[in-house]
Amino acid sequence: ALTRTVHFGKPPQAIVDMAKAIVEGVDAGLGKARPGYTAEEVEAAWQAVLRKNGLKKESRVGYPVGLAYPPDWGERTASLRPGDTTEMQSGMCFHFMAGVWLDDFGIAISESFVVTDHGGERLCDVARELIVID
Secondary structure: OOOEEEEEOOHHHHHHHHHHHHHHHHHHHHHOOOOOHHHHHHHHHHHHHHHHHEEEEEEEEOOEEEOOOOOOOOOOOEOOOOOOOHHHHHHHOEEEEOOEOOOOOEEEEEEEEEEEEEEEEOOOOOOOOOOEEE
């Protein structure tokens, strides 16, 4: 799974700033996506960056993907959210749903990643940025 936001025309500074905060939050979360950390610690790293930037996302920020992925949105496996103490293990795969939605706009720059001993490794090479079309 992968998401990028496209803006037509020059985006307002608030949108540019939010996109940067989302990417920074993903980096923080991926840094914790390694053995010894829990799903909630990955989410907490993401939330810390959002708070620093005056933002928040109240729903979970990630779910598992891959072999045996349950066929609905209500799976009972690990979720990147507060209270989930599932320990990260090498080889686990997640979709990091990095997005913030406000009343008048929203931005998502999401990534799928695999847990490694060095942190979450992105599974694609697509630029992590707000795409602007003039």
